[in-house]
Amino acid sequence: MTRTLYANGKTGQVFIYAGTQDPQTFDRPRGETYNAIHFHSDLSYLGSSQVVEATITHPKRQKGEQTDDKFFGLLETDPYSVPLQGTHEYILGKHSAGVDAPFVSIYNGAQIPAGSIIQKVEESVRAVSLFLTGGEVRVFENWATFEHSLPAVTRTYKVYLFETLFEPSGRTSIRMLPDRFTAGFGKLDTNYRYIRETDTPDLYLSVGRSADVDGGGWKTSSPDGASVTTASYSGGFVGAPGRGVKV
């Protein structure tokens, strides 16, 4: 199909679209026109800002002392370990993307929702969420032990932070230099690293749910196919498909 590159001498807008329609069709990108637009200076784009990757050793979490205290005596006839739980934070690395930057978390090569379990010994669990402060990427751990201790475990986390190009910069419609190309007030710039679809993705983007609850349990199913299910989950959740992108 024909591709059209159009630059408006009055407004400075630049757009590239599929087809040969009147350029005025794309003066104001919206709804139905999105399906034909390859680039538009009024739209906002996503680029890779930073990739933070680190390996963390989570320490052993000891199970509670054994007791036959009558506190639980009604339904427990054997001694049991007092249930314990706690939290801890770890610094994964520095970032400069801003505290509200969009980001995607990867654990052991899988895209994980916040609150995912990263270690399980029988019913004792260790779950994490990755989060941003103003300058750091951190891991929040919540652990709970019942009849089994959680041994120390080493886990590698990777976080892709995205930069968003919302605001136009300067007055240049199109400029070509030997070492740089810019168009659309800086929205298209060879100095920028745009994410693009690929068959060998670093991560997936999706529009649907990635977890469900049923029968008292839960299941996560990420667009990359990774899944975690608690034993009591009784539903049929399969997750939503995603589109893979390279950073």
Next chain:
Amino acid sequence: MSFFASNDRIEVTDTNGETVFDTTTPMPFITTEIVTQVMHTFPDSGDEPQYQITKTRPPFDSKPVGTCSEIRCDDDDAADPCYRVEWDPEWIRAWNKVLPRDHISTYTIGSIDAGYEPDFLLATGELVRVKAGRQKDFGAFISSVPQGERISVDGSIVLETAYEIGGPAWLSRVMSVYVEGNSVKAEFKHSNVAYESRLEYRDLAGCYGKQSEGATPLPDDLSSRWEISFRILVGKFTP
């Protein structure tokens, strides 16, 4: 840097020869930004007191011992373990049973243009559990959400979980952000099966014609309240 344009393709590369833009490769762009807040309260699931009389006096000491949701203090029924003329205080045990419940609430948190289908959401949120649901035996439900910190909420997140001793989860709660039609939705979903508390209450007064208030187990309070500040980017891939 190179700029290549033919009838059906436009491609731009940087000084390293890496492709920066190519009309043959779909590239995501942002169509809508949504900044909003949602508050949700997960309701309680309800309770049912459980009683058990472990022993009785002659001539009724051959009666079956069973679990009851109510002790009736009246003329005795030899076959009914819940029907007593009287008992000694140490012979009754009481505990709470949480009733099973499934719950789902959905909020519309943004709208998008008609005429196209978004391909992705990139969502972050600051979540605060204003009120934590709790069971009286083990305390507040386990949550791996850092309070008031910015986490990724693409798709769904696990908000809260509670486990049986030596067993699987009996309560789970998740929150999902997704697109439905021309709306962006936030969905809060809860599921719990029946759970019998490990916390036992002793009857202090016995039953001499009237059920003792001292034997009534306290209900568990499963209700949680969450406040979430979202930043959601709605996006589409180029053709």
